[in-house]
Amino acid sequence: MTTDLPESFDVLCVGNAIVDVISHADDALLAEHGMVKGTMALVEADRALAIYGAMGPGIESSGGSAANTAAGIASFGGHVAFIGKVAGDQLGQVFTHDIRSAGVHFDAPDPGDSDESTARCMVLVTPDAQRTMNTFLGISSYLSPRDVPEALAQRAAVTYCEGYLWDQPVAKEAIRKAMDTAKAAGHRVAFTLSDPFCVDRHRAEFLELAEHSVDILFANESEICSLYETDHWDTAVAKVAGHCEIACLTRSELGSMIVTGDGQRITVPAHPVDAVVDTTGAGDLYAAGFLYGFTNDFGLETAGRLGALAAGEVIGHLGARPEVSLADLAKSL
């Protein structure tokens, strides 16, 4: 599946290609299955089946952290491409349809003769609107360097990768290739820490990335505190300022702070929301707004406000992709 390659992109997003299965759940179900609320756990086929069997009726909606970010950037009107791996099954068709029709450039890599299925993530939304995720990666974890066309990273002002991919050795190499290609072409590299447990698993490498490879780092409070093994927000802020050109640190309803290597601290309030329904995708869409604003030279503060706007839209409904045009939403402000 190849389409004509545009001359340039604002952003190339690299991440897991996942279809979310979203269901309301109560705290008892989480406890019964030993889940930690608000985090993402990788599950094998057996556990995936057990959890699915225990879940209520769901809706399926395309997801994947960096893929959500790509859909958000496209919704703002940005030029964006996505790299991730789906199988030739129905969920793979769903993922491919959804991201392309959102306006994202996506050439599904050849699944080869793998009998792995497309990744799915069981998202349990509790009455407090928190999401707890159980991901069965399937074919997504086999993303390899040969699935990363150099032409894409060479043409994108920013190449953005998700930390979640770091759990798979071959996918890690794929990220490295994307980052190295972007760097060699003189472009920027962005990265999200994804999840506090993910940071726990890869702290040394993530620190090395932050210091040497990443120009724009995205993290929420628990992730950045986990990275620097501190309980103190101020300590984490001070440390990251010495490591990255730009760090975008989100704090849920407290808004976000954009920290730069040259000493700026820009505080951006959260966008007011009538009712928080499902926090899935909040960080992904914050990154979308920021990266759209950043690559279109709107300045850091406006970029942060666009991030807050996009996050505010996505937490107002079930599912991690915008339901309305973010470009229209931005105009209406």
Add this chain to the structure above:
Amino acid sequence: MTTDLPESFDVLCVGNAIVDVISHADDALLAEHGMVKGTMALVEADRALAIYGAMGPGIESSGGSAANTAAGIASFGGHVAFIGKVAGDQLGQVFTHDIRSAGVHFDAPDPGDSDESTARCMVLVTPDAQRTMNTFLGISSYLSPRDVPEALAQRAAVTYCEGYLWDQPVAKEAIRKAMDTAKAAGHRVAFTLSDPFCVDRHRAEFLELAEHSVDILFANESEICSLYETDHWDTAVAKVAGHCEIACLTRSELGSMIVTGDGQRITVPAHPVDAVVDTTGAGDLYAAGFLYGFTNDFGLETAGRLGALAAGEVIGHLGARPEVSLADLAKSL
């Protein structure tokens, strides 16, 4: 896949087993593809692919008219079973999971060696909240009499079938078997006319059904007017009263009228709704509330009010299955 069969059911629902693919669309897209707003069209694989390609990003949610009714009855706390045919593919697994976890008894019939896929319906929701549906039936249209276990129809106080199934000769035989079995066991038969175009295609047979087989008929205004080839509501009401023991006639925001063979005309107001988001499933959920109330001996008027309540819930969000417990909703009134 067999589970222990309960001793009795309030309702057995027989219909197409469909996963809906729901997307927002504008009127231009409908016009471009020659769709008639508010109706259901059957599409072949090629046209299904073309429409899907033209649609925006979607969400997948289990659907199927009688299946939605079954999920609604279960949500009220009723004992309900469903018969419909899915393939062994991912969408078939989604459908099976969703209806079972909603509390509906469902033994998926053996798909045999068919290479047909699970049915999907592309639901385009326009800004006026109307839904326009394009259904690719796949394996669902192969529902046959041998997929209808007599034990189910013998144990259900009401056997409810959807008119949509009438489009397929073998499925028609399956309905006939379910209806005949129910009648022979001294139980009631209910039927929905489903869609005005569906009525057009099968008017003679539907009239014969209404007169001789159906005890409880469900129809909206355009369907009942189509059945009797009249433009006048009063004419249609007078005619159906002579044909069925009970007819439940819905009129969107004008509410519904329950018409009985012994001369009753019970008017039930529509349930007030904050904002109508997506009318998909309104008729299905009205039938759910009515059949739950009817089989639990709440009387016709209360049954109609439960129908209005369930319809009001489902049009307040995307998707044709209830998002909250209808039992709780009914209690809170």
